[in-house]
Amino acid sequence: MAPRSQGYKLKIEVWLKEGLVDAEGKTLEEALVDLGFPIESAKAGRVYEIILNVESREEAGEEAERMCDKLLANPVKDRCVVDIIE
């Protein structure tokens, strides 16, 4: 599927909020240190690449916020970072 002409490509990252133990990040940190990497810290999150059929950049941004709210993140623990790529 090729994006339609009016398609916007978004990248949305979802991270655990500061202050919550990032268990996966911590495990990763330990594993990397074990392997001998000079790690200071590591955090883990999810990333989504979404192509949206909307008319404008603003609309894309708004839809992204709504997607975070409705599905991608739970605001109690998650933080969304939206990036409109093209």
Added chain:
Amino acid sequence: MAPRSQGYKLKIEVWLKEGLVDAEGKTLEEALVDLGFPIESAKAGRVYEIILNVESREEAGEEAERMCDKLLANPVKDRCVVDIIE
């Protein structure tokens, strides 16, 4: 833990290679369409933010590649995207 002065902050994304079924992306796509979002397509991946104690940008890049190889990704099916932020 604050990054030491010589620390580099990396962002590493891990995606399934093209052509492989991205079950999470598919589920996401369907759920977003169900929720009424004008979605063209969705992909899901993991993202890591890592602070490395190395001397140079080049070294940071090399270490990132090695981390991908050794732990974060399986070159047979995953694709790493490394971004040295600062």
Added chain:
Amino acid sequence: MVRVAVLRVPGTNCDRETARAIEEAGAEAFVLHVGQLERGEEDLMNYHGLVIPGGFSYGDRIRAGAVLAARLGSKLDEQIEEFAASNRPILGICNGFQVLVELGLLPGFEGCRAALAPNESAHFECRWVWLKKTGSCDLAIGPPLQAMPIAHSEGRLVFSSPSCLEKAGSAGLIVYRYAKPDGSSADGEYPYNPNGSQGDVAALCNPSRMIMGIMPHPERAIYNWQTPLRLRPPAGLGIFRALISAAERSL
């Protein structure tokens, strides 16, 4: 006779034993695919109680419970609202608890939200734990201390603010907390508290006392033979009995 609906979607996988437990407790259980409700082949209001069972709805993709909650929220929100408003009990077990939290039905009091975050151990964990009753809910009867198995990777309850934990506690809405074998507080200590849950919360009730979410699996602690010798007698049936008594009121 009391009729209890047990919901399922792809990946829900504790529906059979949950239905069995409901029948053991003395009601009729009906496993309904959410699609049947969406297509109007079934009507939630024909049932007196609702259980969202454990499992991995949609493979816990995105976040445990999120996709099912989105599906319920977008297509069945009115039915579920009506059901709850008619004061019929809703029980969420494990993945069902995650769904109730995602739907915002729990904790269910002003100004507070919650989430079930990944376990502090960062992996799935299956083990028997001790639960201490520290609150009250129409969906919980049983001994003050009992054993039940957990099996999840996202069971660490976090509230939107520390005051919410206090509020829930003082209102008696924290029905069960993880505990040590002697009944003393787990105090966050692994493995007694298996996931790092704030305040050792294992089960939560809403202020109307008719909606409960519980991470451990009561349906796996119904029979003697299911229960390891040292952790007997099994007490899971109490939860289903309570659910049925609560449901009886709308008969």
Added chain:
Amino acid sequence: MSRRLTRPADVGEIDLLGAGMEELTGIASAFGLSLKEAEVVKGYFVGLGRNPTDVELHAISQLWSEHCRHKTFRGIVMDEDGKGIVDDILSSYIARATEKIGAPWVVSFLEDDAGVVRFVDGYGVAVKVETHNHPSAIDPFGGAATGIGGVIRDVLAVWADPIALVDVLCFGPPDIHQEIGEFLHPRRIARGVVDGIGYYGNNVGIPTVAGAVCFDEGYVGNVVVYAGCLGLLPLDRYARNPRSGDALVLIGNRTGRDGMGGASFASSSLSGKVEELRPAVQIPDPIEEEKLLRFVSKVRDEGLASAITDLGGGGLAVAAAEIAGRASSGCFLDLDAVHVREEMKPWEILVSESQERMLLAAPSGNLDRVMDLAEEEELEASRIGSLTGTGIFEASHEEATVMGISVEFLLHPPKSVKVARRRRVREFDLGMPEPTSVEGALLELLSSPNVSSRESLIRTYDFEVRGNTAVKPLEEPFGGPNDAAVIKPLDERREGIVISVGLKPRYSRISPYWMAASSIEESLRNNVAVGGRRMAILDNFVWGSPEDPDNMWSLVEAARACHDLAMAFGTPFISGKDSLYNESPLGPVLPTLLITAVGLIPDVEKSVTVSLKNKGDSIYVLGTTRKELGGSEYYALRGAGWGHVPKVKPDESKAVMDCLTAAIDDGIVMAAHDVSDGGLGVALAEMVLSSGLGMEVSLRSVPGDLVKRDDYLLFSESNGRFIVEVEMGSEGRFEEIADEKGCTYARMGRVRGDRLQVEGYDGRTIIDLGHEELRDAWRREQW
């Protein structure tokens, strides 16, 4: 068929008729055939008077792969002088034992996708164990997960509802330092494999209840992943009557370009070049599988289908040929009707190994209902063809016939001939200086990777889902090691299914025959320890290349032992599988035979577990302890590769097992544990650390013919032994039973205090350890 095939643009023709020797060799290697096979194929097409399409050659390549047709097990084995050793290992050793035993409760063996035995009235238990070694080597997570997915579908393919999973894993030593070549480090493989199994099993909602983990250098280049599944089926719904005219329906995942050529990949050696292997990667989707299993059980309960099979190695080509073969007829497939994920060539559609798909044959009158059920479960389904009476496997694309080959031909590759080189087994025992402290040796053994706790792995599996696990792999609350799992699958019945495994690959360095024999005995012993009886077994061979005469010899030896021991114990083989060509630049895999045993227990509440129960009870040892330390954990710890490997004395073992079963039925056995890796010492320690109690025992009475050495007594791995806790006051009754059964036994001591205290042969206390010391050693994180 004589008609020339019309050929759409995306179908190639291969010039076989005009191929000389050189071209034929090229074609053979391109399609993974031997030259002899390529000649047979050429002969077939000469007979048809036309060249094959690429669709046809790819189908033959898959159907004739080692993985699908068991060519070595079905072939001829000769010695180096050309004298025949055995023709058809499978029939001569494995199937023959089952036939001779003639157990009336065996419903189906060695013919369907899974073996089936009767459970209780009207119900059968289906069992299948598979390997997924190559895929797990290149993608540990996905490979292991799809291994689980595949074996679940084998059980669905006999109309059973999956009820339990088993996983047995062999890795390189966790403490090797360097990465070897391009091979992943054993720890990384182990982590990926375990995560993959947990991911799939937990998501699909089937408890993972039994298994084993073994570490050895022999697995550094060749990881071994066994995945097993048990299912329950109502026997009167076991539909196996496909007929000409029935529709063929493909259900589940869309077909895509993943896992292309997996079946032939499974039978080639690993190059260590990861980039070349990408097409072999398969992506698991347990949620799709969960829908499939709901669907299959509904179709079964409504009696809508006449046959079903899974799509595994070789994809649609193999599945359709096998269904057609069962109907002794042909089939027609419209490749354009297959629901695909991407644009694909016809041959790719035919051999793709996309996961989570099943093929169903159903009378066309039932088709609408079948489609409705698929929709209810939110599954995609396509009618892709039908069974025909022609005996031909036909396939069409763009209205043109692109394949037309006899099903008989597809299912019967020419017999292979392999050579075995005999090796004399020479056993000797140089002895071993006595350790300064046997207590220290015991703690070291408890911490060794092959003995230490598997708790951290097992707890990442849901072993409770479905609420039918009566004996868990771990003994709560301390996580002690139960010998077998018990599942209670029917609400209205008290009977349970007992699942255990036996795995002794390290013995194969000394004797492949006794390795196999010990594996069988261990699987039975584990089963009996919790209360199992009336057992059936499965064999899963993992070997190096059969082209190597040494490998061939050890394979034949192990198969011979399978026959002999199955006969001796009266336990029929109901299923199994071989995975050959497990080779890497580091050499062949350690010859590994997994035996899975499935038994019954009449009442799950009478199941016995490992933990000590009551102060004052007596501790007995059953069986004879011999100086058999070859291949033992103790010798390995001390760097010794020699020694007498444990033998099996079936009459002695049977007496011991019968005694334990009778005592369990009598209700006087409070705990039991099989004696295996690490010998008596480890078995005693495990019983103590599983409970809050201790024991006081003496080695002086232990029956055996050992030189008087505490370390030998404690760490010998002789087969046929148990430690049993007998209820206080019932010792007389127990000894009566033991005498009656002709069982060798001795009372070693009793349950007392909260420590493990062992008195040596000379009366001194040689071990005195508390729970914390034992648990700390046993739980030391190794991997």
